Structure formats: structure tokens, C-alpha cells
Amino acid sequence: GERVITAGVGCDPLPSWNDGPTKQAIMDFVARVTAEDSPDFVPVEERIATFDNDGTLWVEQPLYVQGIFVFDQVRALAPEHPEWQERQPYKAVLENDTAALASLSEEQIADMVLTVHAGTEQEEFIGAAREWLAEARHPRYNTSYTRLVYRPMLELMDYLRSNGFRVFIVSGGGVDFVRAFSEETYGVPRENVVGSSLEYEYGADGRLTRLAKLSKYDDAGGKPESIALHIGRRPIFVAGNSDGDLAMMRYAATGSRPYLNLLVHHEDARREYAYDRESHVGRLREALDEARALGWPVISMSQDWKRIFDDGTI
Amino acid sequence: GERVITAGVGCDPLPSWNDGPTKQAIMDFVARVTAEDSPDFVPVEERIATFDNDGTLWVEQPLYVQGIFVFDQVRALAPEHPEWQERQPYKAVLENDTAALASLSEEQIADMVLTVHAGTEQEEFIGAAREWLAEARHPRYNTSYTRLVYRPMLELMDYLRSNGFRVFIVSGGGVDFVRAFSEETYGVPRENVVGSSLEYEYGADGRLTRLAKLSKYDDAGGKPESIALHIGRRPIFVAGNSDGDLAMMRYAATGSRPYLNLLVHHEDARREYAYDRESHVGRLREALDEARALGWPVISMSQDWKRIFDDGTI
Ligand SMILES: [Ca+2]
Ligand SMILES: [Ca+2]
Numbered sequence: 001g002e003r004v005i006t007a008g009v010g011c012d013p014l015p016s017w018n019d020g021p022t023k024q025a026i027m028d029f030v031a032r033v034t035a036e037d038s039p040d041f042v043p044v045e046e047r048i049a050t051f052d053n054d055g056t057l058w059v060e061q062p063l064y065v066q067g068i069f070v071f072d073q074v075r076a077l078a079p080e081h082p083e084w085q086e087r088q089p090y091k092a093v094l095e096n097d098t099a100a101l102a103s104l105s106e107e108q109i110a111d112m113v114l115t116v117h118a119g120t121e122q123e124e125f126i127g128a129a130r131e132w133l134a135e136a137r138h139p140r141y142n143t144s145y146t147r148l149v150y151r152p153m154l155e156l157m158d159y160l161r162s163n164g165f166r167v168f169i170v171s172g173g174g175v176d177f178v179r180a181f182s183e184e185t186y187g188v189p190r191e192n193v194v195g196s197s198l199e200y201e202y203g204a205d206g207r208l209t210r211l212a213k214l215s216k217y218d219d220a221g222g223k224p225e226s227i228a229l230h231i232g233r234r235p236i237f238v239a240g241n242s243d244g245d246l247a248m249m250r251y252a253a254t255g256s257r258p259y260l261n262l263l264v265h266h267e268d269a270r271r272e273y274a275y276d277r278e279s280h281v282g283r284l285r286e287a288l289d290e291a292r293a294l295g296w297p298v299i300s301m302s303q304d305w306k307r308i309f310d311d312g313t314i
Numbered sequence: 315g316e317r318v319i320t321a322g323v324g325c326d327p328l329p330s331w332n333d334g335p336t337k338q339a340i341m342d343f344v345a346r347v348t349a350e351d352s353p354d355f356v357p358v359e360e361r362i363a364t365f366d367n368d369g370t371l372w373v374e375q376p377l378y379v380q381g382i383f384v385f386d387q388v389r390a391l392a393p394e395h396p397e398w399q400e401r402q403p404y405k406a407v408l409e410n411d412t413a414a415l416a417s418l419s420e421e422q423i424a425d426m427v428l429t430v431h432a433g434t435e436q437e438e439f440i441g442a443a444r445e446w447l448a449e450a451r452h453p454r455y456n457t458s459y460t461r462l463v464y465r466p467m468l469e470l471m472d473y474l475r476s477n478g479f480r481v482f483i484v485s486g487g488g489v490d491f492v493r494a495f496s497e498e499t500y501g502v503p504r505e506n507v508v509g510s511s512l513e514y515e516y517g518a519d520g521r522l523t524r525l526a527k528l529s530k531y532d533d534a535g536g537k538p539e540s541i542a543l544h545i546g547r548r549p550i551f552v553a554g555n556s557d558g559d560l561a562m563m564r565y566a567a568t569g570s571r572p573y574l575n576l577l578v579h580h581e582d583a584r585r586e587y588a589y590d591r592e593s594h595v596g597r598l599r600e601a602l603d604e605a606r607a608l609g610w611p612v613i614s615m616s617q618d619w620k621r622i623f624d625d626g627t628i
Binding site: 234 | 359362436437440480482489490493497503504505506507511513514515516518519520521522529535536538539542543544545546547548561564565567568
């Protein structure tokens with residue numbers, strides 16, 4: 001299922017992007033690394049692009065989508081777990097205490113993920129995530145989360161692929177959760193998704209079960225580590241939106257090849273959300289300073305994007 | 315780097331295979347899963363094929379190729395490690411005690427791998443492996459190891475790819491060692507190689523270093539576990555040659571899709587080697603019995619293959 005987006009009028013491969021320095025930086029980079037007579041030419045096998053997911057490819061406010069999924073699973077499993085009524089963080093979920101939920105630590109969320117996502121087989125888990133995604137609606141936009149993917153970024157992924165890049169998602173979210181929609185939504189096959197993972201355990205019956213044990217937390221330094229293991233090559237194009245992406249950007253920057261690090265800056269409260277340095281979700285502080293200091297392009301959602309979402313309404 | 319092999323006379327996609335039940339089983343399976351009107355049709359995104367490497371795609375006798383590489387590295391590093399002169403297993407390597415080397419345990423080899431392969435960056439390690447592969451010669455055939463890949467299996471990988479399969483290598487060997495030659499030799503890009511791995515450690519300078527710590531031993535049950543993590547889908551085609559491949563074969567067999575498990579049986583002492591139940595390298599006992607009991611095709615190298623190696627001489 002490679003997703004194909006028909007480009008807009010003329011030959012503009014990025015029709016949802018306003019003309020300006022960000023779009024220009026992207027197109028200049030692609031031209032430089034693909035022209036065979038360019039001093040910056042990069043052979044096709046080395047054209048690796050890695051994209052963060054939450055906040056880079058789809059909306060992550062008011063909460064990470066996988067977090068909302070986990071909360072719904074906690075509610076569904078609650079009748080079998082009466083002890084959750086009085087135990088945090090489950091209590092906050094069951095009482096829909098939004099203030100408490102918004103301030104959960106990543107460890108608390110990870111604990112819940114391990115509890116409710118373990119014990120299943122891979123296809124079973126991916127199927128459950130797909131069912132949930134088909135029904136769930138975003139509280140502000142009242143539409144599916146998979147329609148709240150950023151249209152300009154879909155165009156960018158297609159543009160890179162059509163220039164010989166292999167596009168990977170490298171997410172702090174759970175690898176199998178992202179795989180539940182990556183093919184249909186992004187045209188990224190499951191094997192091109194890298195993310196946080198639980199341990200799998202093989203049984204002699206041929207069954208493979210997800211254990212309640214974290215295998216890899218794929219954020220910050222974990223991202224380049226996972227890239228080395230999974231992809232085997234330093235990316236030359238990295239897109240992200242938070243400090244959790246800075247390590248993979250530095251990894252691209254310290255290679256011997258030309259590279260482009262691209263940062264999504266959410267400063268469009270009217271159409272989407274505005275958050276950066278103090279945000280609980282998708283905090284962007286150090287990476288923003290480093291991008292500005294080093295001249296990495298920073299996407300201004302309000303200025304650079306004609307439209308935001310793939311659903312076409314905004 | 316996609317490798318293209320010109321098919322032989324007519325339209326036979328497997329010209330180095332003799333006609334017979336094994337070749338027929340492969341072609342029947344591919345026809346069944348790719349015909350849209352077949353009850354066994356498998357959508358293209360689910361056509362995942364996984365190949366073991368040592369003994370399935372290239373020669374593994376008299377010793378695993380990576381083992382020979384490690385021994386050569388031990389010899390090169392010996393002047394910096396005088397203590398190795400009296401310590402096993404290094405002593406056996408330095409004295410070229412072939413009897414002792416042939417009986418090293420996998421743990422002893424793994425220990426040496428950790429010692430000599432750690433501390434480098436990924437590109438540096440892959441570069442060292444490539445340099446070694448360019449120079450090293452097989453003791454019996456006196457040619458490069460990368461020319462001692464099985465020509466019939468190269469044709470098989472091409473045939474599967476031309477029928478919409480994505481082809482992966484799932485090796486008990488080190489993932490970065492296999493990546494050093496997978497693209498040029500097999501047409502398998504680095505990101506489609508799964509294997510045993512050391513831990514990577516990210517440093518704030520953007521450098522990523524291989525640690526002397528095993529991350530995953532990708533053999534037996536580790537193979538389906540790695541497939542779930544890396545590929546995210548159960549394979550429908552598995553090729554292997556030893557008991558270490560049985561778990562991934564059972565994993566394919568317990569899915570809901572049609573599948574083909576294919577076993578390479580080395581019984582051609584004249585052109586290659588003959589070994590199975592009692593072999594130290596590539597032991598094949600349980601998987602051979604299970605393949606025969608369940609009707610999985612078993613490749614007889616002497617009967618099924620017109621020629622063995624890609625170098626064309628044998
Ligand atoms: Ca993010
Ligand atoms: Ca093998």
C-alpha cells in the first residue's frame with residue numbers, strides 16, 4: 001500500500017507549503033543531494049530519512065494519541081481490576097480527572113502501557129489499535145486521529161520517496177501502535193517503523209507474546225541507537241518537533257554526508273496548538289535553540305503551511 | 315544497489331534449479347499466493363520472506379565466515395594483548411590450532427566477537443569488514459567468500475522480489491557484519507538485515523559506539539522475536555538450513571496465511587559439503603525431521619541445484 005498523493009497545480013511537489021525559506025531549504029537540499037554532478041551528491045542507497053511521529057506527523061495535543069488509547073483500554077479492562085478504583089494513575093483515568101491525567105509522568109504512562117498492552121500477540125494488538133483508531137475522535141476537531149496527520153508532511157514524505165529516499169518513522173511511541181496505521185496513513189510499511197518496544201517471547205507452539213517488560217525506550221539517545229540497529233545507516237534527513245529528537249538530529253549532523261534537520265514548531269494556536277519550551281507534551285527547548293544557532297530550518301506552522309491536516313478542512 | 319540477475323533461456327526464473335518437486339513446490343506456492351483469484355491470495359504488503367544467511371545463502375564450512383574474520387582480527391590485535399598468548403580461546407587462534415578452533419563453543423566465539431568488534435562506530439566496523447572480505451579467500455575454493463553465495467538462492471530472492479515479496483535476512487550472525495556485503499551481494503538493503511547485535515551507546519557528541527555487550531542473540535526463538543520487532547509481520551516464506559531456523563519456520567506455520575518453509579540440506583560433499591545431524595556448524599536434526607514430517611520442501615543440493623556458487627565455476 002504505497003500511498004500516492006497527486007501533486008497540485010503545475011509541478012510543485014509541496015503544494016501545501018507556502019513559498020518561503022523553509023520550503024526553499026528543503027527543495028535546495030533535495031536538489032543538491034540528488035544531482036549527480038553536485039559536490040553534495042549522495043548515492044541512492046544512503047538517502048535515509050527519519051521522521052518522528054507525535055507532533056511531527058500528526059497532532060499530539062491535548063495528549064499523545066497512544067495515551068488516549070491506553071486510557072480507553074484501562075476503562076475497558078476496569079471491571080476485571082477493582083483495585084484500580086483506588087490506585088493511581090488508574091484512578092485518574094477512571095474518574096477522567098483531566099488535570100491529573102495531563103500531569104502524569106512518562107513512567108506512569110509507560111507502566112500503564114505495559115499493563116494493558118502486554119500478553120497479546122502482535123496481530124491481535126495491532127488489530128485492537130486499528131479498531132480503536134476507527135472509532136476514536138479528537139476532542140477538538142471531532143474527527144479521526146488518522147485524519148489529523150499533517151498534509152504538508154505527507155507531501156514531504158512523497159517528495160523524498162520520489163527522489164530515491166527511504167522514509168522511516170522513528171517514534172518514542174510504541175512501534176506496534178504506529179504500525180497499526182503507518183501503511184495506510186503515511187505509506188510507510190511496517191518494517192520502516194522504529195519505536196519503543198516491549199519484549200517479545202517465543203513459545204514452542206510458534207506463538208509470540210508481548211511481555212510486560214520494556215525492551216527499548218526510543219526517545220532522545222535511544223533514537224540514534226535504534227536507527228543504528230534497525231536501519232544500519234546514519235540518516236541524512238531528520239524531521240522532529242521536540243527535544244527528544246535532538247539526538248537523532250545531532251547524529252545526522254555528525255556524519256560525513258550533507259544533511260538536513262527540520263524542526264516543526266507548533267505556534268499556530270488558531271488552526272492547531274501553540275506550545276514549546278514549557279509544554280508537558282512535546283517539549284521543545286534545547287532543540288529549538290540549537291536549530292536556530294546552527295541554521296537548521298524551523299517550520300512555522302502558521303507561516304509555512306497553507307493547510308494543516310490531511311482531512312482538508314483546516 | 316538492487317542486484318539484477320538475468321534469467322536464463324526462456325522465462326524460467328530459476329535457471330540454476332533442476333526441475334523436480336522442490337522447484338515445483340516453490341513455483342506453485344508463489345503462483346498460489348500471487349493470483350488474485352486464488353483462495354490462497356496474499357496481499358502484497360504481507361508478502362514477507364526471511365532468509366537465514368550462513369549455510370542458506372553462502373558457505374559456512376569449514377567455519378562460519380564471521381568466525382574466520384574474528385580470528386584474523388584477533389591475530390591483528392595480538393601485539394597489543396600479550397596476555398592472549400596463554401589464554402584460551404585466543405591461544406588456539408594465535409597458534410592456528412584448527413582442532414581446538416573447530417570445537418570452540420558459541421559462547422567462546424561470542425566472547426571474542428564482543429572483545430574485538432566493540433568500541434568502534436558502525437561505519438568504521440562495516441568498513442573493516444568490507445576490507446577483510448575483499449582480501450580473504452576460502453581455504454578450499456581459493457576465492458572470495460562473497461563469490462561463494464549460492465546462485466540458486468540469489469535467483470530465488472530475485473524471483474520472490476519480482477512477485478512483490480520483500481526479502482529480509484534474519485541471521486544468527488552479527489547484523490553489521492552481514493550488512494557489510496548484503497547490498498552488493500544479495501541486493502538486500504542494510505535495513506532489511508536482522509541479526510545478532512551489540513548494544514549501541516549514544517554520546518552527546520553525536521557519536522554512536524558499539525559496546526562489548528550483547529543486545530540480542532538472533533538464533534532459535536530469538537529469530538521470530540527479532541522478526542516481530544524489526545519487520546512487524548509474520549513471514550509467509552522462510553528459508554533456513556539448521557535447527558536455529560526451526561522457530562521462525564514454526565512461526566510462519568502458525569500464522570493464518572499460506573506459507574512455505576524451505577530447508578537447505580547440505581549433502582553434496584563433491585561440490586560443497588555434507589553435514590547435518592552431528593555437525594558442529596549448522597547442525598540440522600530437529601528441523602529436518604519436522605520438515606519431513608510436515609512436508610516442507612527440503613533442498614537436496616546434489617539433486618536440486620545445477621550449480622552451486624555465484625562465481626560460476628561450481
Ligand atoms: Ca514528537
Ligand atoms: Ca544457518
